[in-house]
Amino acid sequence: MGFLNGLLRGLGFEGEKKEKPQKQKEEKLSSAYQNAGLEVDLSTIKSEPKIFTPINQQDVQNLVDILKTGEAITIDLKNFSDNEYIRALDFLSGAIYVLDGKIKKIAEKTFFFCPNLK
Numbered sequence: 695m696g697f698l699n700g701l702l703r704g705l706g707f708e709g710e711k712k713e714k715p716q717k718q719k720e721e722k723l724s725s726a727y728q729n730a731g732l733e734v735d736l737s738t739i740k741s742e743p744k745i746f747t748p749i750n751q752q753d754v755q756n757l758v759d760i761l762k763t764g765e766a767i768t769i770d771l772k773n774f775s776d777n778e779y780i781r782a783l784d785f786l787s788g789a790i791y792v793l794d795g796k797i798k799k800i801a802e803k804t805f806f807f808c809p810n811l812k
Contacts, residue, residue: 749773754782758789766808768800779803 745768748754760767769786771779786807790797794810 761809764809768806771803
């Protein structure tokens, strides 16, 4: 591997590695981790959190529409097979990430989703 790396470097495919400022990166991470705990002021929630039990992926997409309105919801994915469960949880996790929200696992396949309430 050493010869191949040297050859690639000689051809200009592997430039010098620039060091990223660690301090800025650490500051971003520390602020992200400070907010990682689910600390929600329930007085800011628009309505009482609702519990939903979707039966297909279309239902999960509809639940994301509810999250986009700023409502906190609890989702029970007990009706999903293991593959569907993982797919739905991935989709919901991506949506809540974009909404800068939080996820809290309540039971085996039950999660509380709270979008950013700022």
